[in-house]
Each structure stands twice: as structure tokens, then as C-alpha cells.
Amino acid sequence: xxxxxxxxxxxxxxxxxxxxxxxAPDGGVVTPGAVFxxxxxxxxxxxxxxxxxxxxxxxxxxxxxxxxxxxxxxxxK
Ligand code: FES
Numbered sequence: 307x308x309x310x311x312x313x314x315x316x317x318x319x320x321x322x323x324x325x326x327x328x329x330a331p332d333g334g335v336v337t338p339g340a341v342f343x344x345x346x347x348x349x350x351x352x353x354x355x356x357x358x359x360x361x362x363x364x365x366x367x368x369x370x371x372x373x374x375x376x377x378x379x380x381x382x383k
Contacts, residue, residue, distance in 0.1 A: 309357050310342075312350035317361050319345060324362035336362055 309317050323344045327336050334340070338358045342349050349355070 310354040
């Protein structure tokens with residue numbers, strides 16, 4: 307599903323780019339801007355951020371959460 311209409315970015319692209327950023331050895335905080343840049347785009351109107359933020363953080367393990375459930379959730383995608 308297209309989430310960002312300015313850049314025609316789908317939820318899948320955003321989720322995958324966020325996962326790559328998280329796994330990068332020098333990975334910093336995963337922000338919408340960082341994810342957009344990783345995809346070769348930049349935010350324009352910002353109207354999609356309300357939808358983008360939960361998508362890019364949905365697979366992110368919570369701090370201190372090392373439960374099997376979190377690991378399963380990560381590998382299921
Ligand atoms: S809809 Fe994503 S920047 Fe405009």
C-alpha cells in the first residue's frame with residue numbers, strides 16, 4: 307500500500323529500509339527522514355509521517371525486550 311504519495315513509497319519499502327538501517331553497524335536513530343534518504347528520497351509535505359512513524363518502528367524490539375515473542379515477530383516479516 308502506498309503510504310507516501312509525494313514519493314510513491316509503500317509500507318513494505320519503508321519497513322524494509324527501516325530494518326536495514328537498524329541492522330547497519332553505524333545505525334543511528336531510525337527517523338522518517340533517515341528512512342526516506344535510505345530510499346533515495348526526501349520528505350516533502352510531511353503529511354504521511356503520522357502513518358510512516360508506526361510502520362518504521364513496528365518491528366523494532368523494545369529496549370530490554372529479549373523475549374522469544376519479539377524475536378518471532380522480527381523473523382516473521
Ligand atoms: S505524503 Fe509523504 S512527504 Fe508528502
